[in-house]
Amino acid sequence: MNRIIVNALGREKRWARLRDGIMESLHVYQPEKESIVGNIYLGRVDKVEKGLNAAFINIGEDKNGFLHIDDLAEYVSLEEPERNSAEISKLLHQGQKLLVQVKKDPAGTKGPRLTGVIELKGASIVYMPQGRYVAVSKKASDEEQKKKWRRFGSKMKEDKEGILFRTASLQKSKEEITTEFLALRKQYQSLYASSLNRKAPFLLHGQDVMADDILEEVKKIKEVEIITDDFVWKEELQVYLQQHGVSLSSPISHFQGHENIFNHYRVETQIEKAMQRVVWLENGATIVIEPTEALTVIDVNTGKFTGKSGLSQTVLKTNKMAAKEISRQLKIRNLSGIILIDFIEMKSEQQQAEVIAALKAGLSEDGKRTTIVGFTELGILQLTRKKTKPPLLEYTTCSCPSCSGQGRVLSAESMAYRLERELYELYPADEDKVVIEATEDVQRAFRGESSHYLKEMESTIHKKIEFQHVKENKPYYKIKRLENR
Template identity: 45%
Template sequence: METLIINYNSREKRFAYLKDNRVENIVFDRPEHRSLVGNIYFGTVTKVLPGMNAVFIDIGEEKNAYLHRDVLPSYLLSAEKQKSVTSFAHQGEKMLVQVDKDATGTKGARVTGIIEIQGPNLIYMPKGRYVAVSKKIAEEGQKAKLRRSGSRLKTEEEGIIFRTSSITSTEDEILAELMTLRENHQELLQKVATMKKPGIIFQKDTFIEMILDQVARMASGEVIVDDLALKKLAEEKNDQVKSIYYNGKENIFSVHKVEHEIDKALKRIVWLDNGAYLIFDETEALTIIDVNTGKFSGKTNYQDTVLKTNQLAAKEVVRQLRLRDIGGIVLIDFIDMTRSEDKQSIISLIETELTKDQKRTKMIGFTPLGILQLTRKKTKVTLSEALEVKCPVCDGTGRILSPETVGFRLERELLEHRNSEFEAVLVETTKEVKDELLGPNEAHRQALEELMHIKLYFSVQPSARHYYILKQFGNLSEISQKGFDS
C-alpha cells in the first residue's frame, strides 16, 4: 500500500512517502533552505575565467552563481565551438539565468543560460535549439511523431521537450500551449526591462510540484494531509487515491511514526534485518558507505553468507540514498566477493532498485579493490546538511583532542616558565586534563612544581572540549585564593 503523509500547517513543510508502511522518501521545505532550482534570475557577469571556461554571475543571492560556457545561449548559437568563454561573455554583461543546482557548502548555485519554462505537456526553451522527448515514453513511433511535430512548431532558435503527458494531447493543444509559454517568456523579458540590479524574476514552488508529482505517480493508497487546500489539490490530481484531512493536535508526522524515521536517517550506522550494518560517512567530496557483517554469520558457506549480506545491503543503500538525499560521488565498500557472478548480481540488484528513484544515477562499476562506484544527481543539500549544523566542539570532524594530549601540551608550556620570578600560576582547565597532568592521586605534582619552582593552582571548569588557559602568574598568597575545583 502507498501512503503520502503531508505536514503543511507550519513554517517548515514536509512530506513522507511510504510503501507498505516503510518510509521511502522524506522531503523538507524550509524558508531559509528553500530550493532555488528552477528559479529564473536577472544577473550580471562579475568574473570571466578562461581557465575554467566559465563565468561567475551576481544573481542577487548571498553567493555568486557559476555558469559554464557550454550553457550560454551565445555558445549554442555559435558555429565556432572551440572558442574560449571570453568570446561568448564579458564582465558586466547582463543576462537571464536559471538555477539547476542549489548552493552547497562554500559553493554558490550553478546556473544555466538555457531557460526552461514548464507547461503541462511541454518544456519550452527560448534558446534551446533542439527537440527532445521524455525518456518515459518508450515507444519509438510515438517519439518520432512528437519530434516531427516539435520541429514543425518551433523556430530555429527555440527548443522543446515533450513531457510524458504530451502523448495524449493533439497537435492543436500542443501549439496552444507553446503559444502560452512564448507569452510567459515575453512577460519575463518585460519584467527584466524594469530591473536595475540583479534579482529574481520567477520563483518556482518546487515543494507543491513535488507533492503533486508524487500524488500523480501513486496507483492507489492514501494521501493524509493537514491542509484543506492541499487536500483538494491532491484529489484533483489523482482520483484513484483517497485523500484524508488530518486535524488532530499531535503533529501528523508523530502520529504516523515518521519523526522516528527522520532520526534514524541522521544516524551514521544503519542496522540491517539480519544483524549486519552499514556505516555512512558523508564528506564534501563524496559519500563512503561501508558494509559490515556484524552479528550475521549465516548457516551456509562463507561466500553465500557474504552474498546474502551484500544483497540486503544493496537494497538498503539505495533506500538510504533517497531518504538522505545523498548526491554526487558515492563509494560502497561491500564485503569482499571472490565470485564475479556475485558482483554482477549486486550491480543488477542496485540497478533494479534505482528504478524507484526519481533522480538520475549513473553506475560506474566495481574497482579492482572491490568498491562499487556510482554518481547520483545532486540538486540540493542532503538531509543531514539541511537538519544539522557543524559541531562547534569538534568542528565537524567527530573527534576532539584527548585529555592526555592536552595535558602534555600544558606540561610543555608550563616548563617554558620554569625558574621565572613568579611563585605560583593559576591554570583554568577541565578535570580530565588536570588529572592527566598531575597523575593518579597527584603523584606528579611535587616533581613538576620542584622542576618549575612554581606552585600550581587550578580553576577546574566543565567542558565538552578539553582545553587549558594559563590565567595568571603571581605571588603565592594572591594565586592561592583564586584556585578552586568545581
C-alpha cells in the same frame, strides 16, 4: 500502500513517501538553504567582464549572478559565423535590464549561475522562448517516434522558439501537446509583459521546489495517498498537480490532529534512525555508513546472523537484504557522489550479479541517476549517484564543538524548526505562556529578523513565548514549563 506525508506547517518544510509505513524517501527544505534554481528574475547588468566574456547580474540575491555569453539569448540567436566573433560587451551594457533564470545555486563565494535562455516546464514539454531547437527525451528509444515528434515540434514552433519533448509526451496526442505548448507560450508572454513595468531586480517567477519534487514522485508511482497538515498548501498542491496533468485517485487529505503529522505517522523515529551510522537488518546483520568529504563508504557485517543453511547461502542472503536496505538509505539520506560498498565476501560472480540486481531493483524508483560501475578485484562495489542537494546529515547538522568537529549535532536552525513543531502541538493547552530554555544561537534562529517569526508564532498558538538563556557547547533548547501570566 504508498503514502506521501507532508509536514508543511512552520518554516522548515518536509515530506516523506511511505510504503506500508516504511519510509522510502525523505525531503527537507530549510528556508535559508532553499534552492533558487528555476527562478526567473528581471535582472540588471552590474558589470561586464570582457576577459571572461561574461557579465555579473544583480537579481536581488545576496550575490550577483554569473551569466556567460554562451547562455545569453542574444548570442544563441546569432548564426554560426557571427557567434565566432561575438563579444559580450557588444551584446550587453552596464545597467541594462534582462530576463534571466537560475541554472545553479550559489555555492561558497560564488553567486548563482544564470542563463538568458528561459525554460518553462509543462507536464509533457519544456518550452524555450529563445531555444531555437527541438529535442526529444533521451529515455525515448524508438528512433522513428523521435523523428515524428521532432517534425511536429518544428512545424508548431516559431523560428526562435525551442521545445523539449519530455518522456510523458510520448503517450500524449498532438492536440494535447499543442494545448500545453500554447499555454506555456502564453505564460511566458505574461511574464515578459509584467517585466516591462517592473524595476530591476525583481523576482518574476519563483519555483515551488517542494511541489515540483512531489509532482515528480507522484508520476513515478501509480497509486498514492497524499496527506498534509496545512490546509492552504493542500489546496495549492491540488491545483498544481491538476495543472501538470496529474489526477489522484483520491483528493489530498488535511490532517487536523494536534500531534505533529510526522509523529502521528511514525516518520520522526525513522528520521532519527537515518541520522545514525549503524543500520540494523531484520536478521541481526548490520550496515555501517560512513560519509566523508570525498566519498561514502558502506560496510556490511553479518553481526548476530548465522543462518540455518550453508555459509555461502547465509552470505548471499545477508548481502541481498543489505543491498535492498542500502538502496533505501541512499534515498533517505540523500547520499551521492562516489559510493563504495564493502559487502561480505562472495566467492562467485553469479552471487555478485544477484546482489547488484537487488540493488538496482531497490533504486528503480529513484529519481536520481545512479551508475553501478561494478565490483573491484578486492570485492568492493563501486557506484555513483548524481548530486543535486547536500546529504541529510550535512543539510540539517553542524560539526560538534565538543569533539573537535569529528561528530555532528543538529544545527541551531534545525533545533529552532524542531521547537516550532513542538510549540504547534501545545496549541490546545489552556495556559497562555510558555517558558523555554535555549542557547543564543537557537533563540536567534527561532526569532527571525526583527523577531518577526517569534511574534507570528505567539499569535498562532495564542501564547506568550519567554526565552531564558542557557550556556551549552552545542545548540540546545528545552520547553521548561507552561503557565498563566
